Amino acid sequence: xxRAAPLIRSARLAPAPPLCHHVRVTNAPGTxxxxxxxxxxxxxxxxxxxxxxxxxxFGLEAAEVLRVDPGQxxxxxxxxxxxxxxVAIVPVNGRLDLKAFAAALGAxxxxxxxxxxxxxxxxxxxxxxxxxxxKLAHPTVLDETAELYDTVYVxxxxxxxxxxxxxxxxxxxxxxVVAAIRRx
Numbered sequence: 001x002x003r004a005a006p007l008i009r010s011a012r013l014a015p016a017p018p019l020c021h022h023v024r025v026t027n028a029p030g031t032x033x034x035x036x037x038x039x040x041x042x043x044x045x046x047x048x049x050x051x052x053x054x055x056x057x058f059g060l061e062a063a064e065v066l067r068v069d070p071g072q073x074x075x076x077x078x079x080x081x082x083x084x085x086x087v088a089i090v091p092v093n094g095r096l097d098l099k100a101f102a103a104a105l106g107a108x109x110x111x112x113x114x115x116x117x118x119x120x121x122x123x124x125x126x127x128x129x130x131x132x133x134x135k136l137a138h139p140t141v142l143d144e145t146a147e148l149y150d151t152v153y154v155x156x157x158x159x160x161x162x163x164x165x166x167x168x169x170x171x172x173x174x175x176x177v178v179a180a181i182r183r184x
Contacts, residue, residue, distance in 0.1 A: 032133030059092025
């Protein structure tokens, strides 16, 4: 049985923002993402909240509920790139530039993957796909705007659960390359 990771702080991480009354900060749920971070010795702060199924954007909902800049919250997108799958991590207030994404991977073309395929290959459900601890490792690109922040937020592997960590640690745990892949 996976043990829930405790709240972990590091001198590198900025303090978590003040939380509103409907946000629960608890021990991290046992997800493949938290297990991968714990196994790698990477510090993170878990943020659980009550997900509203009626909200139209999972990432923007997280930014709103956690009261953080939407540019600091990143969504995980799975795309087909030259016959294989790859992962893009972009701010929730932007869109993925598919040409730039493909170029960052040395490919010619990319298109978003079918959501069911993304779920099967990552082991997560849409709205809770984490770039960390996926069932199969995929080439990953993190948008360069992540480096503007001391910490960023990504899905922890469930709807209503985000992980806060340093961008350099996100790069390390996902073996990501950093490139300009966001467009407004």
